[in-house]
Amino acid sequence: MPASIESLQFNGLSALALNTPDGSRAIVSLSGAQVLSWTPARDDERLYLSPDAVYDGSVAVRGGVPVCFPQFAGLGKLPKHGLVRTQPWTIAEQRAGKDYALVTLRITENDESFAVWPQQFTAELTVVIEDGRLNIELELENTGHAPFAFTAALHTYLRVREVENARLEGLHGYEYRDAADHDRIKRDSGDVLMIEDETDRVYHSVQRPLLLRDGGRSLGIHSEGFPDVVVWNPWEHRCAEMSDIPANGFRHMLCVEAAAARHKIELDAGENWVGRQSLIVL
Template sequence: MPATIEHIDFHGLPALRLRTAGGAAAVVSLYGAQVLSWSPPGGGERLYLSPQAVFDGRTPIRGGIPVCFPQFADLGTLPAHGFARTATWSVVTERTGADFALLTLALSDDATTRAAWPHPFRAELGILIEDSRLDLELEVENTGDQALAFTAALHTYLAVREVEESRLEGLHGFEYRDKLDANRIKRDSGDVLLIEAETDRVYHDVKRPLLLREYDRSLGINADGFPDVVVWNPWVERSAAIADLPDDAFRRMLCVEAAAAHEPVRLPAGETWWGRQTLVAL
């Protein structure tokens, strides 16, 4: 069976299902250009999607890979994480090959975005599944005649068997901002990062691939263009306080996000920026 891209309805929202001949699959919502599911060949969902996620076309979808643009978190005057994750994107490209499926979605400025953020722009998100790999590439073009600045992230919710048994490797020695400790700047000194409490960190200028180890599987995580890595887990009390998360959701998820958050991206008129995140099931 060749690779396919199928237009589907996903909980009432228009979406696309990508499949490869080798058995990889993904679901992408046009609302937010959000990857909601990804399973490599052999099965096993690798993204966490909350069973209490809201699919009303107005509310951000809890889980998968939301696109944060043109603002990450509360680093600005826009609503948290910007407007891209609650906008409807358009399909630019659908391509399939011997064992890959590629989808490109686009979002451009309009009256609604300019009212919140007065800059002309065009954003494209490329989504590729091939073998055991998921590639996401975000490209932002400044289509105006003045420079603009933004922060951004691919807010990746990874599915884990048990977060307390997971090990995130590759962050040793890097500086990070600890949001849970008055945004103090610290340096990671451990060989691995263990999640044993609420965690909300932005690691700066991470220059090596990461590895998420579980007892029976691992996931390689690499970024290009995105200088920072965000690690987030809501833990017990925060998980219980978030309406669209089950109380025990913290056990089954870990956000490891490719981000440009420490310093805004400053983009001159007519120029283009891109950032990529690659996940490889091992």
């Protein structure tokens, strides 16, 4: 049986389910082009999705892989994390082969986005599952007549069994901005990153793959085009302030995000930019 793509409703959201013959499955919402679930073959769910997430479109769904564009976090005058997380995207392509499934979703500027960010653009998000791997690619094109600049991220929520036991490897020696400590610039000196308190870091110019060890499971994390890596866990006190995540939700999630956050990316008219994140079961 070849791979397949099916339309479905996910908590009231129109979505697509990508399936491969080995039993891998991913669910992508047309609202925000957000990957909501990824279950590799013979494995457990690898993305965290809050059981208290809101699906009415008033806010982004808490979990999965929200798309941040044209602004990451509050680093600018636009709404936090940009303008496309709760917008409807359209299907540009869907394709299923012998052992892979692929979907590309697209959004362009609209009256709502133009009112706060008067730029013309096309954004496409391509999701591919195959052979224990989830690939997400964000392509942005300046379709206007003047340059614009942006920041962006794939805000990936990874599911972990117990965050205090998780180990993130590959960030040794990199400089980072610590938003949990008054935006101080620091340098990572540990062999592994362990989460023991609120963590909100933007690592700069990361050039090596990362490895997340979660008990007996390991996940490779690789990005291209995105120069930065964001590592975020709200911990107990921040988690308690959020209405769309359980009080203990922080224990089962760790955001490891592919990002362009430190410096804005500039696109001239007619130019495009591509950033990717790959998650690989090891």
